[in-house]
Amino acid sequence: MKASLYTAYHKFSTLIDSVSIRPIHVGRAKAGKPLLGMIGDDTGENISAKNGRYCELTALYWAWKNDRDSSHIGLMHYRRLLDFDGTFAGEAAEQKPATLRTADYAAAAERWLAANGDVDLVVPKLHRMSLTMRDNYRTRHRPDDLAVVDAIIRDHHPAYLEHYNAVMSDCDVRLANMFLARREIVDEYCAFVFDVLGRLDAADVARDHYNAYQSRYLGFISERLFTVFVRKYMADHPQTKLREVNILNLSETLVFPYCADDSFNGAEQVNIAFSSDDAYLPHAAAMVASVLQHAGADRHYNFFYLFSDIDPARLEVFASLFRPYRNATLHAINVGNPFENSYRSSTRAPSNATYNRFLLFELLPTLKRLLYIDSDMIVTGDVAEIFDVPMGDNKIAGVTDHIMTRTLTVPVSTVDPEVPDLYQYQRKVLGLSDAQISHYFNAGLLVFNFAAMDVVATGRDLLARVEKSRFLFRDQDLLNSYFKDSYYRLPAKYNVFNSRSAAYTNVPKANFDEAMAAKRAPFVVHYAAKSYKPWEVVEVDFGQLYWQALMKTPFYLSTLSAAVGGPGSAIDPDLRLSIFSKAGFAARGRRLADRYPSLRPTLHKIYRTMFFRKS
Numbered sequence: 001m002k003a004s005l006y007t008a009y010h011k012f013s014t015l016i017d018s019v020s021i022r023p024i025h026v027g028r029a030k031a032g033k034p035l036l037g038m039i040g041d042d043t044g045e046n047i048s049a050k051n052g053r054y055c056e057l058t059a060l061y062w063a064w065k066n067d068r069d070s071s072h073i074g075l076m077h078y079r080r081l082l083d084f085d086g087t088f089a090g091e092a093a094e095q096k097p098a099t100l101r102t103a104d105y106a107a108a109a110e111r112w113l114a115a116n117g118d119v120d121l122v123v124p125k126l127h128r129m130s131l132t133m134r135d136n137y138r139t140r141h142r143p144d145d146l147a148v149v150d151a152i153i154r155d156h157h158p159a160y161l162e163h164y165n166a167v168m169s170d171c172d173v174r175l176a177n178m179f180l181a182r183r184e185i186v187d188e189y190c191a192f193v194f195d196v197l198g199r200l201d202a203a204d205v206a207r208d209h210y211n212a213y214q215s216r217y218l219g220f221i222s223e224r225l226f227t228v229f230v231r232k233y234m235a236d237h238p239q240t241k242l243r244e245v246n247i248l249n250l251s252e253t254l255v256f257p258y259c260a261d262d263s264f265n266g267a268e269q270v271n272i273a274f275s276s277d278d279a280y281l282p283h284a285a286a287m288v289a290s291v292l293q294h295a296g297a298d299r300h301y302n303f304f305y306l307f308s309d310i311d312p313a314r315l316e317v318f319a320s321l322f323r324p325y326r327n328a329t330l331h332a333i334n335v336g337n338p339f340e341n342s343y344r345s346s347t348r349a350p351s352n353a354t355y356n357r358f359l360l361f362e363l364l365p366t367l368k369r370l371l372y373i374d375s376d377m378i379v380t381g382d383v384a385e386i387f388d389v390p391m392g393d394n395k396i397a398g399v400t401d402h403i404m405t406r407t408l409t410v411p412v413s414t415v416d417p418e419v420p421d422l423y424q425y426q427r428k429v430l431g432l433s434d435a436q437i438s439h440y441f442n443a444g445l446l447v448f449n450f451a452a453m454d455v456v457a458t459g460r461d462l463l464a465r466v467e468k469s470r471f472l473f474r475d476q477d478l479l480n481s482y483f484k485d486s487y488y489r490l491p492a493k494y495n496v497f498n499s500r501s502a503a504y505t506n507v508p509k510a511n512f513d514e515a516m517a518a519k520r521a522p523f524v525v526h527y528a529a530k531s532y533k534p535w536e537v538v539e540v541d542f543g544q545l546y547w548q549a550l551m552k553t554p555f556y557l558s559t560l561s562a563a564v565g566g567p568g569s570a571i572d573p574d575l576r577l578s579i580f581s582k583a584g585f586a587a588r589g590r591r592l593a594d595r596y597p598s599l600r601p602t603l604h605k606i607y608r609t610m611f612f613r614k615s
Contacts, residue, residue: 001117004070005082005109005180006063008056009035012263012331013078014255018106020113023078024059027051037261053201055219056177057193064190074122074180081105082122082178083246084112093127093175094249098336101256105248120241122180123230126172133224134168142210145217148203149225152196160192163232167224174227176247177219185233193225254335258304258363265368270299270387273364275306275335275356276375278314282555283535283546284375285318290549291373292325294382301328301383304364306335306356317554335359339466354475355466360448361459368451374444376527377495378545385523386494391449394488395458396479398441399495402515405438406506419472429471430481438508441487443476444526445495452486496522498532498541535563539595547596560599561606564589 003020010026015037017023025031028040029048041058042048045065051058060075067073076082080094085108088095129136137146153164167173181189197218210217234240264271272291276284288303295301303322307315315332322330339355357372364370371387373379391397406412407423419425426432432440462482471477480487492514497503504512525542527533534543550556593600 002070003072003113005074006059007076008059009078016102026058053218055216073186076178079250080176081248083248084109093125094247096249097253099254120182122243124174124247125244127175129171144205148200152199164228167228177222189229256362257365264302268300270301270384271370273304273360273372277308278310280375282559285553285555286550287375287377289552290378296382296384299384303330305332308337358462361455365455370448372446378525378549381523391488393452395449395453395486396483397447397488397490399490400439401442402507402511404440405511410506436484440480492518493523495524495526497526497528499529544596
């Protein structure tokens, strides 16, 4: 068997490539620029320019007309794959794996193909719909197109009519136009399907006002036609060696790696990673807005956003931040909740999402350098300055967490019963010397020098330690312990806490002086402590920088409203009515406006909406 599984891509996504799996850029004839690492469907004999209507079938047409060497030809999508060996087998036609490693998938597919060279046809399992194929199409699509197909089958392909009527009267369909078939079967199918679709495309049907979804009518019709073809072919050739498999739907799957080439390693590239769940989405937006505001015109900023539990509509709103910026790209990566069962101290924050950064090693293994920024930060300059810092062979760079170094001058107890003495914990559990404690870094802003490490092995080692270790300050402790001998100390201005000076009372003098000097001209402000977050406490240092950045985002009004107990607040409505009376709201809003005058117009609007709304 010499199989070629053409996998259709229309935008950047995880590249799946092997001897038999061949990525192909569909619709490349009208694309702004070609996708790297793959062929295009606009070479040779092609219908690439019609991709908007034909969808992934432009890849199939290209293979049919231009691939004369393969004994078997197949079609898959960048977000949907055929589970050849049944690794994720299940009753439903589509399975949604939690994670998938492309190298493992490709290796399993190659092994199966090598062991099953006599297979004739591999197709998706039948998917059962609630309506018949005919009623489904009439309800969700444009019935005029279906009427044309009825006539085409009757007049031009009468041998298919019995099977066509049976399929259209049934509820079962083979989804996604995906299959692998022997060459002669591909020839027969393509001759049938492209004749029908070509006639339908040329038919006198008013389609000027089809929306973007309905404009893909040829792709939707072809799913029905493929189901018809398989039914007829198996009836005509009952000896055919057929295998039915699950479709792997990767729309909610954490796929490793996200990128496996050098796309993001050019001199102009600045790679930034950050993470949040839905609760911190507005604050992540403020951070991103501040980065974009100060971005250099001669650099391109790649934002790798590791998110979880965010509604697609809110994610789309967040993505709108990037529209005005031609030199910035958002790569939103749904990581789910892989660390929900990992250990966390009862005295720490309630989420383990902070561990998500450890996924970056396997998601982005070919990057040379990566800047990680916490979502509760605001920047006042171009972060390319931090990204470009000369690290030598050091594997990580960060800023000293000055408050954590107070253990060198006074005993520090914690409320965690497992850590009665913080200094002894730093020495014995983290394995830090006094010199290393004096430079213990905060994990809110880090530069990872991937070029100086075995990236995948390092990431897997860190993940293994997450599972077996119990750290008080979780990822921050782990990173300090792991990279203690390969750490580059960044200037303090790159991670300035907005904590009050009293928090630094027992910090060693050199670190104290450094921290106070950085507060005079912060490059990055970190709202690290819960009691110093501007959206929860009215009067905090550098709070104005947060609100100024948030004002440039779609989350400004809802966050400000929530801060004073208005509409959109997380506070229980009944409790809000009792706590935030008209007078109480006015008093709290007045304090906020006095502290940050630019908020006054919006606060007035919220106040009028809440208390002077006409019934």
